[in-house]
Amino acid sequence: MQNRQKVSNAIIRRLPRYRRYLGYLQTKGVKKISSNELSELIGYTASQIRQDLNTFGEFGQQGYGYEVDKLYKEINRILGLDREYKTVVIGVGNLGQAITNYSYYYKIGFNIVGLFDANPKIVGNVINDVEVMDVSGLEEYIEREKIDIGVICVNRENAQGVADSLVKGGVKGIWNFAPIDLVVPDDVALESVHLSDSLHALSFLIKSKADEKKD
Amino acid sequence: MQNRQKVSNAIIRRLPRYRRYLGYLQTKGVKKISSNELSELIGYTASQIRQDLNTFGEFGQQGYGYEVDKLYKEINRILGLDREYKTVVIGVGNLGQAITNYSYYYKIGFNIVGLFDANPKIVGNVINDVEVMDVSGLEEYIEREKIDIGVICVNRENAQGVADSLVKGGVKGIWNFAPIDLVVPDDVALESVHLSDSLHALSFLIKSKADEKKD
DNA sequence: TAGATTGTTAATCGATTAACAATC
DNA sequence: TAGATTGTTAATCGATTAACAATC
Numbered sequence A, B: 001m002q003n004r005q006k007v008s009n010a011i012i013r014r015l016p017r018y019r020r021y022l023g024y025l026q027t028k029g030v031k032k033i034s035s036n037e038l039s040e041l042i043g044y045t046a047s048q049i050r051q052d053l054n055t056f057g058e059f060g061q062q063g064y065g066y067e068v069d070k071l072y073k074e075i076n077r078i079l080g081l082d083r084e085y086k087t088v089v090i091g092v093g094n095l096g097q098a099i100t101n102y103s104y105y106y107k108i109g110f111n112i113v114g115l116f117d118a119n120p121k122i123v124g125n126v127i128n129d130v131e132v133m134d135v136s137g138l139e140e141y142i143e144r145e146k147i148d149i150g151v152i153c154v155n156r157e158n159a160q161g162v163a164d165s166l167v168k169g170g171v172k173g174i175w176n177f178a179p180i181d182l183v184v185p186d187d188v189a190l191e192s193v194h195l196s197d198s199l200h201a202l203s204f205l206i207k208s209k210a211d212e213k214k215d
Numbered sequence C, D: 001t002a003g004a005t006t007g008t009t010a011a012t013c014g015a016t017t018a019a020c021a022a023t024c
Helices: A009-027 A035-042 A046-054 A068-079 A094-106 A135-145 A156-169 A195-214 B009-027 B035-042 B046-054 B068-079 B094-106 B135-145 B156-169 B195-214
Strands: A065-067 A085-090 A110-117 A130-134 A149-152 A173-176 A189-192 B085-090 B110-117 B130-134 B149-152 B173-176 B189-192
Touching: A009 A035, A009 A046, A009 A068, A009 B195, A035 A046, A035 A065, A065 A068, A068 B195, A085 A094, A085 A135, A094 A110, A094 A149, A094 B094, A094 B195, A110 A135, A130 A135, A135 A156, A149 A156, A156 A173, A173 B195, A189 B195, A195 B009, A195 B068, A195 B094, A195 B173, A195 B189, B009 B035, B009 B046, B009 B068, B035 B046, B085 B094, B085 B135, B094 B110, B094 B149, B110 B135, B130 B135, B135 B156, B149 B156, B156 B173
Parallel strands: A085 A110, A085 A149, A110 A130, A149 A173, A173 A189, B085 B110, B085 B149, B110 B130, B149 B173, B173 B189
Antiparallel strands: none
């Protein structure tokens, strides 16, 4: 119904940030906010904020501003956070466990119902009440349990294979932490967190700032 | 010397990706590559690749292409990966430990020399041969040991305080994993990994793809 | 009503792509 | 030399910002 014209990536990346600030305003008890006030807080121009929001509907009131509670709810709905997602994590090493615990702690609808690993020493362990299963049964499990999201925390070499199993099993989205660009069909959502890319960008920024000082 | 005109964020984000693919080509024994071939592999247009590279110098040879080894080295240099960084991690919970181990494993110059936590039960533990210190001594340690990078893995509430200590101690860059937009002076590099933002973007993408199917 | 602020169109800016001359 | 491919300028595209009419 909403996105007849595709939403640009730039807007998609700003949406979760709007959500964060609106959540913060809620805890502060703020009831209404204008695009100008929000601009000061979040750092985008007021114009951009109004443009962004109007991509999805008319949430404000002329001469008044936006109701914080209402806007927060709308953005949750736009982001698809008004429902629950059955989630599995594949690869229960350090990062996998951290993500599992993180998601467990921060979860707002991302229920980790299954854990998978290839290491027989780890299979059978229980983390946050969920038993670690052998990765060989992944595809069948995804299909049977109608899993929505797979979180890939295995190494680079095994990541594409795991992604293939997830796709065959029928997941709707993949959250990838392996340092590789996965190939998935067009109807499967893919979001990758490339930690090393991020660290290398930091390194570049450090170098740039050092160079600036030399001027 | 290099960036008289500021390098756009879009380019900065592509640089680590060039590095990844060039590293891959190296392991495959590929000696030379043209912007067209690289385009096919990495998914950027050949034109964009040439534009990006020429921001930093002339690395190719007309009529021939680019030498993989040389280009890889150049990009490492551009990214600032031709040196070592003394790094500390603050907050040794699940995520902090995962990042510590990850960095330890993937390190190419990011040496984790110090770990800090506020929890007395964790202080004194040893992880990868590094002892966990009390966060109260952070600033003094940063200054004394001339630490380059601080990795923030504490919760939202304590993140800005830790960042302030890091800045006062004199770090050059901060890698932040807390779900908050930190404020740091202009001469300190800041790179944040907002895991929940990333997960929410995934949620949005899943919803978008579901909506597309309804057409 | 007058003042404020949105929703939306128009103008600007920056990034990407195309084209081609330079040159290996 | 001829063919290939870079380096670089020009054209296009898309995203951001400015402006303002609509309206609460």
